[in-house]
Amino acid sequence: MKVRITKSAGKNLCKLLLCLLFIYVLAGCDRQDKPSSNNPQPVAPARIYEGTIIALGDSLTAGLGVAEEEAYPAVLEEKLQQSGYNWQVINGGISGETSSGALTRINWIIAQKPDIVILETGANDGMRGIPTWVIKDNISQAAKLLKEAGVEVILAGMQMLQNLGPDYTKEFAAVYPAVAQEQKILLIPFFLEQVAGTPSLNLPDFIHPTPEGHRIVAQTVYPYVVKAIQARRLDRSAKNKKNR
Template sequence: MAGGNKSENHHMNILKPIASFLAVFALLWASSCSSSNEKSTTNQAEEAAEETQTIPSDKTILFFGNSLTAGYGIEKDDAFPGLIQQRLDSLGLDYRVINGGLSGETTAGGLNRLDWFLEDEPYIFVLELGGNDGLRGIELSETKSNLEKIIDKVRTKYPSTKIILAGMQIPPNMGPEYTNEFQTIYPELAKEKNITLIPFLLEGVAGDPELNLPDGIHPTEEGHQIVFETVWPFIEKEI
């Protein structure tokens, strides 16, 4: 029995260091796992923060119009919406300008394609349509109705969007009565809908051969610079 006790004690003495080693190893392994988990959590948080920072925060300014907005005959960046973007960038302001101009567009055409541009909320919506209606002699009541529907659609979907209406005038080809009534559409709508009005988009440009292309309708680069100066104060008030 005494010999058995010695043998057992001998085995116990051998096992104790092993048990101690295993205990220490277990602690180190647990600590390593904990540290790894902490690092993983930290990395995930940092990655999430980085992803959040990369989400665009720019507010959108949508110019919705015809060839005047599109910059017919010149580079798009030189049209007045592009010049607005350049001014915003130079001031370090996080606004993104979208040029929604389409040459030949009427108010009816604009109403039909509006939904595509309203997938994202615009901070400012600048409506420049109606000139082609006037040149084609479209019924004034139809032009006004379409403009009103465009304004209502934007306001219904995005109540906080700031709407600016660009006033337009046309040559007297259709007669003085039609021409005068056409011009009154814009101030009337602006008052009825309580929106901002640019009295005449082409102020200082219309009718000047030096500032228009040979067609006498579309501004040159110099002409768009003047249009930009006309439009900018209205944008500046809203940003």
Template sequence: MVLAVTSLASAPLSIAARTPAAAPRLLILGDSLSAGFGLPHSDGFEAQLQQALKARGHDVSIVDGAVSGDTSAGGRARLDWTVGDGVDAAIVELGANDGLRGLDPKAMQANLTAILDDLAARHIPVLLTGMYAPPNLGPDYQKAFRAVFDTIGKRPGLLYDPFFLQDVALHPELIQPDGLHPNAEGVKREVARLLPMVEQLLAEIHPA
């Protein structure tokens, strides 16, 4: 079972219009979980996160780098043009589709490491959020898959959230009928849980 794939034809767009330099640009490099698959735009992760940050007094421009169906390899391949004219911080949410497709965890580790190396070279602080493999692939695959995030999560200077769907995945009332994607209330819970880490991420932005 794979997540629906959307077109890669359009370049990433900022949810909010670019404002003067005072507003940091926060890249969301992810898949359908952060792209808001199956939801109205206003209910998706990016829009809800931006609104939550605004309520906390943060004027942030979200750079939409979330593509439904994307794997870690896809995120790596499009990182350069997704960053575009530059971003100030990034949330990396990739891996769910690698697991759903049973892709090699070693390849996922190489892709995620390359993404983090690239962002570090640009002096962009990162919040990496992890994932678990589906149980139908067996315990050996699950263990190898999970070890990737547990290992990369120890990277110095990296903010690490072990599981993007924490407190959502095992709650049917927070999941859409496809059994995979959070509904609007599930996204709201994700945003509330991650908000302190995102604020910490923004605090790490290097002055221009």
């Protein structure tokens, strides 16, 4: 007569299905969507910055699985400040976004009038096996639009998971240098340099960096940002001269 049972406080399957669906698709390719705070106080920043950098990207930028202040854009801003660059870094990462999504919101980004945009996208495309030419077109177009709007662009180079096969990973990796060359923009050869593939620097999902991983990413990105800042300063003084 006895039926063994574990107490149920169950969510039902359907909810779960959808929950999974949305977390998977729209929050990047992992279920470990740990809450990360994003308490943006974008209204009237307390301080005046010399310029604005938008870190445009996917979950690697948004910092899926870590707190927002641990994600690389925050670390980068801190680093810049410490080095005397009074620049603001806005986290413009959206988990799960593909290069198509990034291109779609490029005008929205431009409308925020950034000086520099760090363009980190394409990883989700790769993991879904999207043809590399699509990624290339998207990134290229996005970079072009940003440049036309007078924004300094830093392109974050990406590599694809090796399990996708040698042909695809090779093509994928080639996208970034090609775009950088074509659009004449700064290129970070590999955004996840020294982080990708190292268990201790990644969350158990293998994809997303730990806070320590984000610090290394910020380190990797930093020199290029400094270069972009300098280019920006030059550009500004040139404009100022002209105006005078």
